[in-house]
Amino acid sequence: KAGVTQTPRYLIKTRGQQVTLSCSPISGHRSVSWYQQTPGQGLQFLFEYFSETQRNKGNFPGRFSGRQFSNSRSEMNVSTLELGDSALYLCASRGNPGGYRETQYFGPGTRLLVL
Amino acid sequence: KQEVTQIPAALSVPEGENLVLNCSFTDSAIYNLQWFRQDPGKGLTSLLLIQSSQREQTSGRLNASLDKSSGRSTLYIAASQPGDSATYLCAVIAGTSYGKLTFGQGTILTVHP
Numbered sequence: 001k002a003g004v005t006q007t008p009r010y011l012i013k014t015r016g017q018q019v020t021l022s023c024s025p026i027s028g029h030r031s032v033s034w035y036q037q038t039p040g041q042g043l044q045f046l047f048e049y050f051s052e053t054q055r056n057k058g059n060f061p062g063r064f065s066g067r068q069f070s071n072s073r074s075e076m077n078v079s080t081l082e083l084g085d086s087a088l089y090l091c092a093s094r095g096n097p098g099g100y101r102e103t104q105y106f107g108p109g110t111r112l113l114v115l
Numbered sequence: 116k117q118e119v120t121q122i123p124a125a126l127s128v129p130e131g132e133n134l135v136l137n138c139s140f141t142d143s144a145i146y147n148l149q150w151f152r153q154d155p156g157k158g159l160t161s162l163l164l165i166q167s168s169q170r171e172q173t174s175g176r177l178n179a180s181l182d183k184s185s186g187r188s189t190l191y192i193a194a195s196q197p198g199d200s201a202t203y204l205c206a207v208i209a210g211t212s213y214g215k216l217t218f219g220q221g222t223i224l225t226v227h228p
Contacts, residue, residue, distance in 0.1 A: 004158075033214040042221070043204065048214035056215050090158055094214065103149065104216060106159040 002027065004093050004107035012113045018079040021110045025072050025093030032074040033104065034066060037088040046089075049074055078112075086114045117142045117209050121219035128195055128226055136190040136222045138205035143183050149216070150179050150190050151204045159204065163190070195226045 005024045013019050025032050034046040045058040049068035066076045072093075078085055088111050092104040118141045128134055138148070147166050151159040163172045163179040165188070171180040176193040188205055202223050206216040 031214055033216070035216075043206075043216075043218040045215045045217070050214075058215070088156075092159075092214070092216075103161045103164050104214065105161065106151075108158040111156070 004091060004105055006089075006091055006107040006110050008110060009108065010111045010113075012115065013081050014115050015081055015083060017081050018077065019081060019112060021076045021078075021089055021091075021112075023074045023076070023091035023093075023107060025074070025091075026095075026105055029093035029095045029105075030072050031094050032068060032072065033092045034074070034076050035090045035092070036060075037090060037109070038086075043090070046076065081114045083114050086112060088112075117145075117207060117217045119205060119207060119217050119219035121203075121205060121222050123222060124220065125223040126225070128224075130195060130197060130226055130228050132195050132226075133191070133193050134195055134224075136192070136203050136205075136224070138188040138190070138219055140186045140188075140207050140217075142209055143186050145183065145207045145209045148179075148181055148188050148205060148207045150177075150188075151206065153202045153204060153221070155202075162203075192224075195224075197226050197228055200224055200226050 007022045031050045033048040037043045048056045052068045063079045068074045088109045090109045092106045094102045094104045120139045122137045149164045150162040153159050165172045165181040178191040181188045202221045204221045206218040
């Protein structure tokens with residue numbers, strides 16, 4: 001079974017631009033979560049989607065948004081990029097969204113550098 | 116607000132040593148606790164998941180324990196190897212937070228030959 005895939009793997013943008021990151025969950029998984037990882041703040045939760053609905057949201061500004069498609073693939077968008085948005089963005093999927101007994105499986109991440 | 120703390124922040128040991136990584140959390144109303152491994156620049160690999168009703172989980176040379184009442188978990192690594200060098204992260208899911216994992220800052224482990 002293929003794992004969680006994320007595209008692109010690396011991105012360089014300039015301040016003020018916007019960016020869209022993509023995540024394809026493990027086949028059959030319906031829940032996708034997004035996290036931001038920085039050296040200073042560590043791993044922080046952005047949001048979780050299930051059945052195209054956002055179920056939970058972290059403490060990030062409205063510039064960060066996401067969506068999920070009917071095939072469970074998810075995209076994350078960051079508008080008006082700031083230098084502080086430079087980070088590794090990770091997505092994770094799990095099979096049973098109510099099943100907190102289940103492991104979350106992480107993708108390799110997208111490394112975003114904002115200049 | 117759930118906070119997760121990991122001690123020590125970094126650990127360097129010679130190959131073959133048994134070692135313990137510590138994780139503490141402030142809100143004991145958790146559903147589960149997971150230990151992850153992260154290699155430099157890579158994603159996270161799940162090592163062990165402990166349900167709130169469980170006391171420990173084992174996988175190979177790894178053993179994780181959970182004491183919910185005291186808000187603590189430990190990851191025990193037996194007979195460490197250089198390939199175990201990585202950052203180890205613990206994370207909890209609590210309350211109605213669905214898929215939200217709250218992570219500690221991690222322990223950077225270096226095992227030298």
